[in-house]
Amino acid sequence: MADTGAPGGETLLFLTDEQLRKGIEAMFFAYRGFTADPDRILDQHDYGRAHHRAIHFINREPGLTVTTLISVLGVTKQSLNRVLRTLIDDGLVESRVGRRDKRERHLYLTEKGAVLERELSEAQRVRMRAAYRAAGPQAVAGFRQVLEAMMDPAMRRHYQMLKDGA
Amino acid sequence: MADTGAPGGETLLFLTDEQLRKGIEAMFFAYRGFTADPDRILDQHDYGRAHHRAIHFINREPGLTVTTLISVLGVTKQSLNRVLRTLIDDGLVESRVGRRDKRERHLYLTEKGAVLERELSEAQRVRMRAAYRAAGPQAVAGFRQVLEAMMDPAMRRHYQMLKDGA
DNA sequence: TTGGAAAGTCAACAAGGCTGACATAAAGTC
DNA sequence: GACTTTATGTCAGCCTTGTTGACTTTCCAA
Numbered sequence: 001m002a003d004t005g006a007p008g009g010e011t012l013l014f015l016t017d018e019q020l021r022k023g024i025e026a027m028f029f030a031y032r033g034f035t036a037d038p039d040r041i042l043d044q045h046d047y048g049r050a051h052h053r054a055i056h057f058i059n060r061e062p063g064l065t066v067t068t069l070i071s072v073l074g075v076t077k078q079s080l081n082r083v084l085r086t087l088i089d090d091g092l093v094e095s096r097v098g099r100r101d102k103r104e105r106h107l108y109l110t111e112k113g114a115v116l117e118r119e120l121s122e123a124q125r126v127r128m129r130a131a132y133r134a135a136g137p138q139a140v141a142g143f144r145q146v147l148e149a150m151m152d153p154a155m156r157r158h159y160q161m162l163k164d165g166a
Numbered sequence: 167m168a169d170t171g172a173p174g175g176e177t178l179l180f181l182t183d184e185q186l187r188k189g190i191e192a193m194f195f196a197y198r199g200f201t202a203d204p205d206r207i208l209d210q211h212d213y214g215r216a217h218h219r220a221i222h223f224i225n226r227e228p229g230l231t232v233t234t235l236i237s238v239l240g241v242t243k244q245s246l247n248r249v250l251r252t253l254i255d256d257g258l259v260e261s262r263v264g265r266r267d268k269r270e271r272h273l274y275l276t277e278k279g280a281v282l283e284r285e286l287s288e289a290q291r292v293r294m295r296a297a298y299r300a301a302g303p304q305a306v307a308g309f310r311q312v313l314e315a316m317m318d319p320a321m322r323r324h325y326q327m328l329k330d331g332a
Numbered sequence: 333t334t335g336g337a338a339a340g341t342c343a344a345c346a347a348g349g350c351t352g353a354c355a356t357a358a359a360g361t362c
Numbered sequence: 363g364a365c366t367t368t369a370t371g372t373c374a375g376c377c378t379t380g381t382t383g384a385c386t387t388t389c390c391a392a
Contacts, residue, residue, distance in 0.1 A: 024291070027197065066370065105370065132312065142301065146309035149297035149298075244383095
């Protein structure tokens, strides 16, 4: 498919179906790379991607409640619970009863949990760093802009909230 | 975590752990948006994401063999076969015996398959288009550069091959 | 002619989504 | 104080989609 013939061909070239398709495929292939390194580590520990995600956000926002984590991850409580249960039983995550509201459970990584978190995130950062370095600062800015625009509003809110520090 | 104190602080700011983490989270949240619209359509048709992926690449490269598709998708033949079986039985995909090598099966979308493909990819393009438009051409270029750098070499080869037209 | 590649299939299993139902404790409301 | 709502946990069952392993058929190529 060639240019749509829309006015300003050059500047709108990036909106052709062909360009969009390339973006779609880039997302698909890149996401595979994105998860590949942590996946290998998780395998060794008998954990899955779901554990990684929980660990990531508990580390990011220590003391967050179960409800918040459910909302960030976009899964059901039953689904999260299964994962959380093993992490707590294995001593990677601690669940503390809320002080103000005793119904709430606040989640924290234990030292053991923090160790795994660092291992996972460092592996992921290595690849990210290489990609950033290869592409350069301008590209990185664009990368983030497009990704942000691609998020659902609810997800963008979570992202923004985490964005500028806890 | 502040600047590493490395030389050229400003230009290397995008390589801090904090910046890398934001990129990681952006990937996570954006990928959810990326798959959300097709997922809704697939639900209605009683298909899953795996079917979408197969349909996408068969459309992209009509006549590709099962082995190639397995390699592109990065799954086992048993896994692909289950998905492919339903698509063939439902009349969305046609499997033709190879002319030169009769062991090979070449995959094509039927008209019915092409209809669903267009529905799915159009939904995905709508979001992509909006994101591209919001971010602008420069950002899009950067987006693609970073994603490309993030891929595993084997995946990048597939991407490149598809990149410049079939 | 024989070895190996491409494909298909069967069986079994696991991770991680989901829904529905039900239980408990703690808050909040009237 | 009784009632309702919220947060959490848990049991049971289902689905998709990934895995491994075994075995078969077809057929190209050395």
